[in-house]
Amino acid sequence: MKLLKRPLEAWGMFLIFALIVVIGTASFFIKWMPPLASNRISIDQMMNVLFIITGIFFVLVQGLTGYFIWKYSDQNKERSTYIPGSYALEVTWTLGTAIILAVLGIWGVKVWKKTVIQAPPPNALQVEVVAQQFSWSFLYPGPDGVFGKLNPKYISFLNPLGIDPKDSAGKQDVWTKDDLYLPVGKPVVLRIRSLDVVHSFFVPAFRVKQDAVPGMTISTWFIPEKKGKYEIACSQFCGRGHYTMRGTCFVVSNVRFQKELAHLRKEDEGE
Amino acid sequence: MPASVLKSTKPPIPIDGGDGSSPRGDDFYYKEHVKWIGLWLFLSAVIMLFAAFTSAVIIRRESGDWKPIYFPSFLLLNTMILIISSFTFEISKRKLRSLQEHGYHFWLGITVVLGFAFLGGQIYVWKLMEGQGYFLPTNPHASFFYLLTCLHGLHLLGGILWLVFLFFGTWQIKNFKSSLTSARLASTYWHFLTFLWIYLYCLLRIV
Amino acid sequence: MTVDKQVERHHKIPGFWQHYIFSTNHKVIGIQYLITAFASALIAAGMAMLIRLEIAWPEHSWPILGTLFPGAFPGGVMRPEVYAALFTMHGTLMVFFFLSAALVGGFGNFLIPLQIGADDMAFPFLNMLSYWVYLTGLLVMLSSFFFSPGGPASAGWTSYPPLSALKTAIAGSDWGQSFWIVGMAFFIISFTMGGLNFVTTVLSMRTRGMHMMRLPLTTWALFTTAAVGILAFPALTAAVVMLFLDRHFGTSFFLPSGLYVAGKLLPNKGGSPLLWQHLFWFLGHPEVYIVMLPAMGFTSDILSTFCRKPIFGYPAMVGSILAIGSLSFIVWGHHMFVSGMNPYLGLFFDITTLIIAVPSAIKTFNWMATLWEAKIQLRTPMLFALAFVSLFVTGGLSGIFLAMAPADIQLHDTYFVISHFHFIMAGASLFGIFAATNFWFPKMFGRMMNETLGKFHFWITFITYYCTFFPMMFLGLHGEMRRLYDPVQYYTMFKSLQPINVFISINAFALGAAQLVFVFNFFWSMLRGEKASANPWNANGLEWTLSSPLPYENWEGNSPEVQRWPYDYSYPGAAKDYLPQVVPEQAAAGNY
Numbered sequence A: 001m002k003l004l005k006r007p008l009e010a011w012g013m014f015l016i017f018a019l020i021v022v023i024g025t026a027s028f029f030i031k032w033m034p035p036l037a038s039n040r041i042s043i044d045q046m047m048n049v050l051f052i053i054t055g056i057f058f059v060l061v062q063g064l065t066g067y068f069i070w071k072y073s074d075q076n077k078e079r080s081t082y083i084p085g086s087y088a089l090e091v092t093w094t095l096g097t098a099i100i101l102a103v104l105g106i107w108g109v110k111v112w113k114k115t116v117i118q119a120p121p122p123n124a125l126q127v128e129v130v131a132q133q134f135s136w137s138f139l140y141p142g143p144d145g146v147f148g149k150l151n152p153k154y155i156s157f158l159n160p161l162g163i164d165p166k167d168s169a170g171k172q173d174v175w176t177k178d179d180l181y182l183p184v185g186k187p188v189v190l191r192i193r194s195l196d197v198v199h200s201f202f203v204p205a206f207r208v209k210q211d212a213v214p215g216m217t218i219s220t221w222f223i224p225e226k227k228g229k230y231e232i233a234c235s236q237f238c239g240r241g242h243y244t245m246r247g248t249c250f251v252v253s254n255v256r257f258q259k260e261l262a263h264l265r266k267e268d269e270g271e
Numbered sequence B: 001m002p003a004s005v006l007k008s009t010k011p012p013i014p015i016d017g018g019d020g021s022s023p024r025g026d027d028f029y030y031k032e033h034v035k036w037i038g039l040w041l042f043l044s045a046v047i048m049l050f051a052a053f054t055s056a057v058i059i060r061r062e063s064g065d066w067k068p069i070y071f072p073s074f075l076l077l078n079t080m081i082l083i084i085s086s087f088t089f090e091i092s093k094r095k096l097r098s099l100q101e102h103g104y105h106f107w108l109g110i111t112v113v114l115g116f117a118f119l120g121g122q123i124y125v126w127k128l129m130e131g132q133g134y135f136l137p138t139n140p141h142a143s144f145f146y147l148l149t150c151l152h153g154l155h156l157l158g159g160i161l162w163l164v165f166l167f168f169g170t171w172q173i174k175n176f177k178s179s180l181t182s183a184r185l186a187s188t189y190w191h192f193l194t195f196l197w198i199y200l201y202c203l204l205r206i207v
Numbered sequence C: 001m002t003v004d005k006q007v008e009r010h011h012k013i014p015g016f017w018q019h020y021i022f023s024t025n026h027k028v029i030g031i032q033y034l035i036t037a038f039a040s041a042l043i044a045a046g047m048a049m050l051i052r053l054e055i056a057w058p059e060h061s062w063p064i065l066g067t068l069f070p071g072a073f074p075g076g077v078m079r080p081e082v083y084a085a086l087f088t089m090h091g092t093l094m095v096f097f098f099l100s101a102a103l104v105g106g107f108g109n110f111l112i113p114l115q116i117g118a119d120d121m122a123f124p125f126l127n128m129l130s131y132w133v134y135l136t137g138l139l140v141m142l143s144s145f146f147f148s149p150g151g152p153a154s155a156g157w158t159s160y161p162p163l164s165a166l167k168t169a170i171a172g173s174d175w176g177q178s179f180w181i182v183g184m185a186f187f188i189i190s191f192t193m194g195g196l197n198f199v200t201t202v203l204s205m206r207t208r209g210m211h212m213m214r215l216p217l218t219t220w221a222l223f224t225t226a227a228v229g230i231l232a233f234p235a236l237t238a239a240v241v242m243l244f245l246d247r248h249f250g251t252s253f254f255l256p257s258g259l260y261v262a263g264k265l266l267p268n269k270g271g272s273p274l275l276w277q278h279l280f281w282f283l284g285h286p287e288v289y290i291v292m293l294p295a296m297g298f299t300s301d302i303l304s305t306f307c308r309k310p311i312f313g314y315p316a317m318v319g320s321i322l323a324i325g326s327l328s329f330i331v332w333g334h335h336m337f338v339s340g341m342n343p344y345l346g347l348f349f350d351i352t353t354l355i356i357a358v359p360s361a362i363k364t365f366n367w368m369a370t371l372w373e374a375k376i377q378l379r380t381p382m383l384f385a386l387a388f389v390s391l392f393v394t395g396g397l398s399g400i401f402l403a404m405a406p407a408d409i410q411l412h413d414t415y416f417v418i419s420h421f422h423f424i425m426a427g428a429s430l431f432g433i434f435a436a437t438n439f440w441f442p443k444m445f446g447r448m449m450n451e452t453l454g455k456f457h458f459w460i461t462f463i464t465y466y467c468t469f470f471p472m473m474f475l476g477l478h479g480e481m482r483r484l485y486d487p488v489q490y491y492t493m494f495k496s497l498q499p500i501n502v503f504i505s506i507n508a509f510a511l512g513a514a515q516l517v518f519v520f521n522f523f524w525s526m527l528r529g530e531k532a533s534a535n536p537w538n539a540n541g542l543e544w545t546l547s548s549p550l551p552y553e554n555w556e557g558n559s560p561e562v563q564r565w566p567y568d569y570s571y572p573g574a575a576k577d578y579l580p581q582v583v584p585e586q587a588a589a590g591n592y
């Protein structure tokens, strides 16, 4: 019983640290990330391993700290032990963390190369994504596969993207507002740009996020792998209506996708 | 004035007072030491400031609209004025070392006048540039030119005020050592600004 | 020839104005800084309450708020612009005007000369100026609520252009952003003046026997912080100067060609929005460590004192402080993984960020080892210091996710980031400040802070802090973005998360309310608290050899001679379980 004699604070801290460990660990077993709907599975795999490694450290460090607080609050002891340090321990945990982090680092580099740096397959569908306060526009090239030039000079009510009317390549381009159609299983390159301030194209289910920076065209590519409807978010604060800047991505079969495009083209000509 | 005092104007060891503590006590060297550290820390902040601008110049000129502008040749002349002022400051310090009060003040005064001349010259250069149609927003090179010359000028204005202060503060060299310290501190700052200007001139010229 | 005459300042206590208001005494300036910083923290915490109110019950009408602030809450509903202004000012006030000011201006001023055995700072006048410039900056920031057409700055504490540069892009960029720039300029000048002072003081005013390797870790940390600040802040200075020119003089440093805003094509050409981000984060990341390092220092000293045991691995602790300080300059790009910068740069910053995790881990392990085989006394400062370790670990481990560039794709700009930095930067530093205030209070005011109130404050704060910020990680993993005025009106994917937001907000209110206990305890103890002895915690630092409250002149001419490092607790063979730094070797066994 003497062993259990501790000040109340020691028990309190022990309890809180125990709760942190238990609740913290338990809650990470819930799948918080939305189910993956693209080819970026390497990110998920990496995150899962990160959860395990950081989880182990979390339990170990928080748990041990809580336990130490409890254990060494024993007031029966006469005095603390004078231990100014240990060379061996310092070296061990320095090298230990360094090695773990180095492995993680190398892995991170690999995944980054695979998802961001690697060039898209040549047959990829190209879509121009234009962000502005507070909407998304998506521009698909005509059958020629070439985009017409965009120039803010030509922006008008009927031409909000500023498609250059003198550029013949732009004649058959079609655009949609807020709705992005993508064929399932086909690589897509998004060429992201912005007309005014910094926005960010974000689809949580695809693990895709890329800032839209005015003055730059930034490409990112992925393969949507599950049919369905996904919300497109703007994740960079862009002004008063930032919270309204939602788009929708429809991942559909290739046939349906062609139909949509044809439909859009017809509408365009109708005007 | 014993000769040994005149020679030993450098502070002894910085940072460490032998037993690991700082050079202690209320003696003269200690006070001088504090001022030197303060000055160099300040200069390192200024260096970082202009390093930041340098990186901005480098990044900015990558963009397509960078059109080099050409400076009036007067700018080179103005640069010479600043360089000369550094020399006149050195002369004045030399006079101080040999205890020629008069010469010291004379050359210090010249330095102040040259400093003002340089500032006036910079403003004249701005006018010339405006005459050529280069205004602050005209193009990025012009923007950086106005921005950097203005910031350098502000630092130099601070330097001039310091010199004026020195000029009247040490009107009579009552205390040789502290006068010399003040002069050496001020001249370090002054030379620093000269070098900074030469650097900025090259930066603006080369890009 | 005459030697400089020492001004006889001893025994001369100046009148009221010079003593309390325009004082050049480092202790008075420290307390001025601390109290001002607490005031701005309270204001910023109030803003956080409004932010949480809005997120949990978006666009709900609160009639009281409608009557109190009819302009900001028409019909009791917050306007979106107001929400933006609130989080912008919350972040700015908390990071710069509270944490940096309290840690560096407050404790730095108060503690450095005491811990190194100096009479005052190297440049006392500069020190006074630093406080008044800081106060001016704070007043400029706050005045933007009242005097700025369009309200205060609203582009986030990061102020990314073009949003922050174009008056038409958001109401707060009309005048508010200019107030912000001017306020920050004042802050930077003030911080630089303070930093110059601290570094010079530590380098050149240590008392006899005070080697660098005998400095308490608090002083080591404050010293490093000051040096980092001097070198990092100029980048922000450069950035705000250029932003100011872009805003008012038509230049295009950050404004690219073809901007089409509010129905108009702008004439700007060729600027680079990413340039701002680089310059901002070149300061912004070191800034995180500017507020972390002092709190780490306090924690080390407080842990050691209440463990009655030397800090474990002192050289490693000093080394990691220096390593963190210097590495903090080459990791800024981890805030820009998805910003569109060259992806190869992303690789570089990925690696450097993981490297900086190593010294942070070393510190954690050393703190844990300090607990090992100790006889812990759980007084209020100790509780806060222990909680600091816990928050630091939680924040640090979540940081590994953000350091890994591919994971950051998912997590950047979500609540995961908010959670991460509220643990590692905001929370840890906040708890460090609470620990330090409780610990050094007797030195400041000659009285102890009330233990009962202190512990009450601690338990509520610790529990609600976790309950507020830990669930934010799950929001972030799910993808909920930060800075959302209304997360559910447009996005259906966040609807199911709304109960978590309600839970967070309720805890945030409890957290906010608990801080009033601290404020009450602070002022009540200042006036009524139990009188403190010179060394109430039986600590070793030089500051504890002086009376409580401190004399007006620290050492009154007899500066102490230091004989040992400050961590000789439970020294084998010594009579008492502590050995102040001034006790010589021979006397150790006898008197102590």
Ligand code: HEM
Binding pocket: C045, C048, C049, C051, C052, C087, C088, C090, C091, C092, C094, C095, C099, C155, C156, C157, C158, C418, C422, C425, C426, C427, C430, C468, C481, C482, C483, C484, C508, C511, C512
């Ligand atoms: C009183 C407890 C606090 C609460 C409840 C709180 C709450 C919040 C919330 C909910 C946000 C996100 C706003 C949004 O994304 O819409 C936020 C942002 C932020 N908080 Fe706190 N916070 C607290 C204390 C602190 C402290 C002590 C700091 C000190 C560093 C801090 C620094 C920040 C910063 C820098 C931001 C980002 C602002 C921005 O997005 O521009 N907070 N806070």
Ligand SMILES: [Cu+2]
Binding pocket: A199, A200, A234, A235, A236, A237, A238, A239, A242, A243, A245
């Ligand atoms: Cu947005």
Ligand SMILES: [Cu+2]
Binding pocket: C284, C285, C288, C331, C332, C334, C335
């Ligand atoms: Cu960072």
